Amino acid sequence: LNNNQSGVTFFIFGATGDLAKRKLYPAIYSLFREGKLNERFTVIGLARRHRSREEFQNDVYQAIQEFARYKIDQDDNWESFVQHFEYMSLNTNDLNAFYELNQLTESLEQRFDIKGNRLFYLALAPQLFGQVANHLRDGGLLNSSGWHRLVIEKPFGYDLQSAEELNAQIREVFEEEEIYRIDHYLGKEMIQNIEVIRFANAFFEPLWNNKYIANIQITLSETVGVGDRGGYYENSGALRDMAQNHMLQMVAMMAMEPPSRMESEDIRDEKVKVLRSIRSYSDTQEVGEHVVRAQYTEGVLNDKTVHAYRDEDSVSKTSNTETFFAAELYVDNFRWAGVPFYVRTGKRLPSKATEVVVEFKNIPENVYFAKTNQLEPNLLVFRVNPQEGIYIKFNAKKPGGKSMIIPVAMDFCQSCEVGLNTPEAYERLVLDAMRGDSTYFTRWDEVASAWKYIDSISNAWSQNTNDLQFYEAGSWGPEGMIQLLQKKGFKWWPVH
Ligand code: BG6
Numbered sequence: 001l002n003n004n005q006s007g008v009t010f011f012i013f014g015a016t017g018d019l020a021k022r023k024l025y026p027a028i029y030s031l032f033r034e035g036k037l038n039e040r041f042t043v044i045g046l047a048r049r050h051r052s053r054e055e056f057q058n059d060v061y062q063a064i065q066e067f068a069r070y071k072i073d074q075d076d077n078w079e080s081f082v083q084h085f086e087y088m089s090l091n092t093n094d095l096n097a098f099y100e101l102n103q104l105t106e107s108l109e110q111r112f113d114i115k116g117n118r119l120f121y122l123a124l125a126p127q128l129f130g131q132v133a134n135h136l137r138d139g140g141l142l143n144s145s146g147w148h149r150l151v152i153e154k155p156f157g158y159d160l161q162s163a164e165e166l167n168a169q170i171r172e173v174f175e176e177e178e179i180y181r182i183d184h185y186l187g188k189e190m191i192q193n194i195e196v197i198r199f200a201n202a203f204f205e206p207l208w209n210n211k212y213i214a215n216i217q218i219t220l221s222e223t224v225g226v227g228d229r230g231g232y233y234e235n236s237g238a239l240r241d242m243a244q245n246h247m248l249q250m251v252a253m254m255a256m257e258p259p260s261r262m263e264s265e266d267i268r269d270e271k272v273k274v275l276r277s278i279r280s281y282s283d284t285q286e287v288g289e290h291v292v293r294a295q296y297t298e299g300v301l302n303d304k305t306v307h308a309y310r311d312e313d314s315v316s317k318t319s320n321t322e323t324f325f326a327a328e329l330y331v332d333n334f335r336w337a338g339v340p341f342y343v344r345t346g347k348r349l350p351s352k353a354t355e356v357v358v359e360f361k362n363i364p365e366n367v368y369f370a371k372t373n374q375l376e377p378n379l380l381v382f383r384v385n386p387q388e389g390i391y392i393k394f395n396a397k398k399p400g401g402k403s404m405i406i407p408v409a410m411d412f413c414q415s416c417e418v419g420l421n422t423p424e425a426y427e428r429l430v431l432d433a434m435r436g437d438s439t440y441f442t443r444w445d446e447v448a449s450a451w452k453y454i455d456s457i458s459n460a461w462s463q464n465t466n467d468l469q470f471y472e473a474g475s476w477g478p479e480g481m482i483q484l485l486q487k488k489g490f491k492w493w494p495v496h
Helices: 018-033 053-067 078-082 095-112 126-138 160-171 189-199 227-234 237-255 264-277 284-290 425-435 444-463 479-486
Strands: 008-013 041-047 085-089 118-122 148-152 179-181 213-221 291-297 299-301 304-306 324-330 340-346 353-360 379-385 389-397 405-413 468-472
Touching (some): 018 425, 053 078, 053 085, 095 126, 118 126, 126 160, 179 444, 189 237, 237 353, 284 444, 291 444
Parallel strands (some): 008 118, 291 468
Antiparallel strands (some): 291 324, 324 340, 353 379, 389 405
């Protein structure tokens, strides 16, 4: 799998943007530091803005110092890294610029002995994907002898129809196998760990079904507001920004059947079956019962007053965009029939956390348990962020007490281990794309199935705007979030 042997050229479209600075340059640097990237690589930064090679290299330096796991230190040979970075100002409308880019690439490939492998990373607005793909082809960039891969960021469409159109545009030029759709949650250590914990442990998999599991809760909470992304977020909201991708991908990882092989297509086949089995809501009433949307108002978070969503930059004063989304969803298959999956995500919540809680059904009451014991359910918690680990809650005898039962916990904190500096999601994903491993990228049929479910919500919302609730910034969300579970006698387990 290691195509790295014959080198690679990274084309970073959107080279002066936020994603490139926060995630991509730091990821490339970490790979370099860890020896996962040999000398045979080059990075070509592309953006409209004029930048000299030196200015660009300086941007890369700043980005690494600010955001990377490894800092550039005294004895580090920065020169040997940064000499691989080149910049070209490029207007994506201009086909001639692509011819020129091809020439530049050929000369760099010669210099670094790269065998024509080209990885095109589009950290760009999706409206530009189609045009860039066409110009890559027409400009001759896909004629080199090695492989060609397209890495694209979300949002992948606005609904199923627009996603199909976007996909068709890209597919005119690239094969599905050449397209790597990023969902950076799939690059996270603990998300990848879900399948290992599930499929490599005798004491979880036999219980992993509707006989023993009462419900599954997934929380993706954030303290940040929309910051300077108001323009994007107004059209996306929590539903499209987090639920369509990260959240449904997590549902798929939790609910999928064991794949017959641990190979990319086998795993994605199992995930897509889950996504296809998610029950869409059929009308506004069903959406009203199972889905909650809300928006933050002014409030206090970490001792600071933060303003309402409607007062953020580039946000309409009468905006109905949701910054909070919660839903009860069902995976309609044999294993999961009747088990609710509760998902929630929001901005301006009290803490940054990503957690998955599996709540088990209580065992039947029997004589052993005096009526005085209020049995707590067993919980298995995957902590994805900020700590990485697993937490299990179970019942045990209270020491000294006579048949008193209390909940106790076992807590495995993976990220607490001394000296453990786990790779960032983007590092893993960039490396995977370079090696041609698409396991943790979303395949087209996954995207399409996810949109079907999401569209059933957004269609209902567009017919009824009265159900938008409000929550104070710094609170855990609106009332409706609690009621969603109360109806079934459940409650949200607090995140750690
Ligand atoms: C992105 C969303 O995909 O994920 C952002 O667009 C969100 O709105 C981010 O803040 C959260 O990612 P992470 O890795 O910080 O949990």
